Amino acid sequence: MADYRDYNKANWDERVPVHVASPDYxxxxxxxxxxYLSGVVRFDLPRLGDVSGLRGVHLQCHIGTDTVSLARLGARMSALDFSAPAIEHARSLAGRLGLSLDAHVADVYDAVRVLGAASYDFVYTGIGALCWLPDIERWASVVAGLLKPGGRLFLREGHPMLASLEPGTDYAEVRYPYFEVPEPVVWEGGGTYVETDLELRTTTTHEWNHGLGQVISAVQQAGLTFDSLSEHDSAPLERAPRADDRGCDR
Incomplete structure (x- = not known):
C-alpha cells in the first residue's frame, strides 16, 4: 500500500509546471x-517584521515565490520541499533573480537532519502547508529543533474551521474533522487552486486538519513560547471550494 507521501508528492510534482505557468503565481x-514580492509575503510584512540579515528557512516552500520574496527582504534563506520539481524551480527562480538560495528536497519531518539543528533565526511556513502532515506535534518538534536560541516561528495558515466545511447551495456544512485524527481525509479531484485550463492526472491526496488549540499546544509542548495570534476574516482561496476540487493550497 502506498504511503500518504507517495500520493501527495505525485500530485504536487504534477502541480509544479501548472503553477509556474499560471498568472496566479x-x-x-x-x-x-x-x-516585487508575493502577495502572501506582502500581507505578512506587518507581523513578520524586519528579517534583513537573518537566517531563515521556508518549510514546504513549493515553487519558492514566497521564499525568494523573503530573500528580497534581506533574509539569508534556505528552502525545503518534498517535491524535486518544485525545488528545481525554486533554485532556478532564485538564480534568475540573482538571489542565493540553499534549497533541499526532503520530507519536512526530516528537516533537522537535512538542514542542521539550531541553525536558523526564523522558520517560515505559509498557507496550506500543515494540512499535508499527519502529526502536528512532530512538526512542532522539527520547528523547535531548527531554531537557534531566541529564534522564532512565523506561521500563517488557513483556519481549521474552513477545512472542516463542505459547501452547500445556500450554506456550508461541518462535514470533516476539525481536530487531528489518525486517518486522513482522502480526496479525489483533478483540479488545483490556480487559474489554469489543465486537468491533473494524479488526483488522490491525503490530508489532515489540526485544530487551532492543537497547533498552539504543539508549539508550546515543543518548548517554544507562544506570543501572538491573529485571526483574519479573509483567505486567499475560495471560502467554500467545490467538492470535486477540495484540497488546501500551499
Missing part, C-alpha cells in the same frame, strides 16, 4: 520587477 512579475 506571478513568476513573470518577479522577473520583470526587482522589488
Amino acid at each position: 506571478h513568476v513573470e512579475q518577479f522577473l520583470a520587477d526587482p522589488s
Whole structure:
C-alpha cells in the first residue's frame, strides 16, 4: 500500500509546471520587477517584521515565490520541499533573480537532519502547508529543533474551521474533522487552486486538519513560547471550494 507521501508528492510534482505557468503565481512579475514580492509575503510584512540579515528557512516552500520574496527582504534563506520539481524551480527562480538560495528536497519531518539543528533565526511556513502532515506535534518538534536560541516561528495558515466545511447551495456544512485524527481525509479531484485550463492526472491526496488549540499546544509542548495570534476574516482561496476540487493550497 502506498504511503500518504507517495500520493501527495505525485500530485504536487504534477502541480509544479501548472503553477509556474499560471498568472496566479506571478513568476513573470518577479522577473520583470526587482522589488516585487508575493502577495502572501506582502500581507505578512506587518507581523513578520524586519528579517534583513537573518537566517531563515521556508518549510514546504513549493515553487519558492514566497521564499525568494523573503530573500528580497534581506533574509539569508534556505528552502525545503518534498517535491524535486518544485525545488528545481525554486533554485532556478532564485538564480534568475540573482538571489542565493540553499534549497533541499526532503520530507519536512526530516528537516533537522537535512538542514542542521539550531541553525536558523526564523522558520517560515505559509498557507496550506500543515494540512499535508499527519502529526502536528512532530512538526512542532522539527520547528523547535531548527531554531537557534531566541529564534522564532512565523506561521500563517488557513483556519481549521474552513477545512472542516463542505459547501452547500445556500450554506456550508461541518462535514470533516476539525481536530487531528489518525486517518486522513482522502480526496479525489483533478483540479488545483490556480487559474489554469489543465486537468491533473494524479488526483488522490491525503490530508489532515489540526485544530487551532492543537497547533498552539504543539508549539508550546515543543518548548517554544507562544506570543501572538491573529485571526483574519479573509483567505486567499475560495471560502467554500467545490467538492470535486477540495484540497488546501500551499
